[in-house]
Amino acid sequence: MIKVIIGTMLVQMKQSFARPMFRFCLIANPILNTILLYEMYKESGETNYMAYVVLGAGLMGLWSCICFSSAGDINRERYSGTLALIFAAPARFPSIILGKIIGNTIMSLLTMVISLITAKALFGISLKLESPIYFFVALIAAIIAFIVISSVIACILTLSRKTELYMNCIEIPIILLCGFVFPVSVLPYGVRVISYALSPTYAIELMRMAVWGVTDKAVFIEKLGILLGLTVVYAIFSVILYRRIDKRVRIAATLEVA
Amino acid sequence: MMITCTNLKKSFGDKQVLKDINLSVAKGSIVGLLGPSGAGKTTIIKILTGQLSYDSGSVRVFDKEASKLTGEDKKRFGIMMDRFGLYDRLTCVDNLKIFADIYGIKHIRIKETLDEVGLKDDYKKLAANLSKGMRARLQLARVFMHSPEIIFLDEPTAGLDPQSMRAIHRIILKKKQEGCTIFLTTHNMEEAHKLCDNIFLLNEGKIVEQGTPEDICRRYNVNKRIKLHLTNGRDLELSQESTDTAREVFELLNKGEISTIHSTEPTLETVFLELTGKALEEGA
Numbered sequence: 350m351i352k353v354i355i356g357t358m359l360v361q362m363k364q365s366f367a368r369p370m371f372r373f374c375l376i377a378n379p380i381l382n383t384i385l386l387y388e389m390y391k392e393s394g395e396t397n398y399m400a401y402v403v404l405g406a407g408l409m410g411l412w413s414c415i416c417f418s419s420a421g422d423i424n425r426e427r428y429s430g431t432l433a434l435i436f437a438a439p440a441r442f443p444s445i446i447l448g449k450i451i452g453n454t455i456m457s458l459l460t461m462v463i464s465l466i467t468a469k470a471l472f473g474i475s476l477k478l479e480s481p482i483y484f485f486v487a488l489i490a491a492i493i494a495f496i497v498i499s500s501v502i503a504c505i506l507t508l509s510r511k512t513e514l515y516m517n518c519i520e521i522p523i524i525l526l527c528g529f530v531f532p533v534s535v536l537p538y539g540v541r542v543i544s545y546a547l548s549p550t551y552a553i554e555l556m557r558m559a560v561w562g563v564t565d566k567a568v569f570i571e572k573l574g575i576l577l578g579l580t581v582v583y584a585i586f587s588v589i590l591y592r593r594i595d596k597r598v599r600i601a602a603t604l605e606v607a
Numbered sequence: 608m609m610i611t612c613t614n615l616k617k618s619f620g621d622k623q624v625l626k627d628i629n630l631s632v633a634k635g636s637i638v639g640l641l642g643p644s645g646a647g648k649t650t651i652i653k654i655l656t657g658q659l660s661y662d663s664g665s666v667r668v669f670d671k672e673a674s675k676l677t678g679e680d681k682k683r684f685g686i687m688m689d690r691f692g693l694y695d696r697l698t699c700v701d702n703l704k705i706f707a708d709i710y711g712i713k714h715i716r717i718k719e720t721l722d723e724v725g726l727k728d729d730y731k732k733l734a735a736n737l738s739k740g741m742r743a744r745l746q747l748a749r750v751f752m753h754s755p756e757i758i759f760l761d762e763p764t765a766g767l768d769p770q771s772m773r774a775i776h777r778i779i780l781k782k783k784q785e786g787c788t789i790f791l792t793t794h795n796m797e798e799a800h801k802l803c804d805n806i807f808l809l810n811e812g813k814i815v816e817q818g819t820p821e822d823i824c825r826r827y828n829v830n831k832r833i834k835l836h837l838t839n840g841r842d843l844e845l846s847q848e849s850t851d852t853a854r855e856v857f858e859l860l861n862k863g864e865i866s867t868i869h870s871t872e873p874t875l876e877t878v879f880l881e882l883t884g885k886a887l888e889e890g891a
Contacts, residue, residue, distance in 0.1 A: 356704070356705065360704055430689075430692035433653075434706075437658045440711075441678070445709060599660040600660055601619065
């Protein structure tokens with residue numbers, strides 16, 4: 350299983366990078382978002398805005414990569430006729446999809462680096478990490494959270510032939526709901542309820558906390574606990590969902606275009 | 608038997624797409640499923656390979672229920688679906704690499720397989736830059752890279768030029784010689800005649816006829832006539848059942864007046880037309 354995941358992951362990285370849309374999300378997207386967010390924040394009076402600019406732009410790029418790769422890949426595989434082949438392959442379908450998602454997510458982390466380089470190169474400013482170890486922990490937790498949430502999305506999209514429509518629908522709302530570029534506290538209360546049910550919200554908060562410096566360990570650990578808890582819930586949900594979808598797909602034959 | 612279907616039924620919603628399918632495939636043979644588009648050919652392949660469930664009946668592959676095939680069982684067959692099933696932005700090698708990892712095959716097999724299908728000089732070409740014939744060969748390479756016992760081919764030569772078609776036929780026949788069992792679908796009766804040991808004619812989810820191509824054609828040879836083309840350019844049609852025919856042919860042969868002799872048994876196409884009232888390529 351590990352060999353399948355690693356093998357699929359490596360080939361997926363090559364495949365994704367070969368796509369112009371992925372390269373745009375990976376390279377151009379964080380550059381443009383960094384410039385845009387910097388211009389928005391520089392006169393805002395916010396003192397610690399670099400975390401919103403660099404992390405926000407990086408994470409927006411990362412999320413776009415996920416939406417247009419991990420999610421979009423299902424549709425591309427459906428149209429190229431490979432989705433049915435991997436479904437009928439001896440390795441388990443979720444292992445293959447997981448390999449693809451991990452490959453895309455790891456490569457998408459480049460958006461953070463590009464965002465950092467853009468901020469330094471264009472505006473001469475850098476992101477100072479006050480708590481680097483906490484940041485590393487937050488980053489790992491964020492990667493796992495993004496991989497799991499991508500698995501849930503990929504599972505759902507296996508079922509439908511309208512994947513493209515759905516992936517376009519989820520990109521911006523998640524950026525807004527999870528507070529990629531502003532604190533979730535500015536959102537109306539009713540909306541915040543949804544935000545706090547989404548694991549990326551905590552991943553981003555943890556990363557920002559680590560950038561600004563963790564003053565209260567207990568709060569960091571509490572948020573990390575919630576993030577990991579939600580990730581486990583999502584993972585369980587994705588397993589249950591996969592079992593149901595596997596059954597549905599075998600009855601209704603939705604793995605191909607027609 | 609490598610494959611057995613007994614009273615197989617499958618519906619999508621209210622529409623019954625397979626109606627009491629009974630078929631069996633012997634080890635080492637090439638079996639063809641012939642029918643127009645929408646007859647249910649692909650659905651049968653999907654059921655046999657565990658991609659689709661079925662409503663009732665029994666489907667056994669390697670003497671196991673198709674719905675209970677394990678990963679190890681799936682390594683024993685290869686599938687080529689009617690859509691190409693290739694990653695266009697990857698090279699030929701990378702296209703096979705992804706499946707080599709999935710099937711647990713050593714990467715050394717990739718180049719060996721590409722050589723076998725005549726893509727020796729195209730390892731690093733992107734799949735998108737291959738011609739249709741080359742894409743079909745690359746897909747075949749993926750299908751038998753892991754040396755499967757059964758190969759399922761869904762319209763393997765659809766849309767190919769005659770030369771590419773012949774290349775694919777050569778590969779299929781070579782695999783048969785190596786002991787592979789091949790189950791293919793086609794709406795090309797010439798292909799079925801050339802490749803298949805046994806064929807099943809499928810129409811609207813029902814098998815309407817089965818047997819060897821020759822047997823089926825003979826079975827529907829109701830005219831029982833022979834056609835002679837004479838050296839003087841004249842055509843002559845004689846009844847096979849008349850006692851005078853043999854004498855007449857013998858006389859013409861003696862005089863050296865016969866240019867060609869043909870029997871008039873129907874083609875698979877005409878048999879299908881007679882059985883269903885529609886052509887095999889209709890809507891395909």
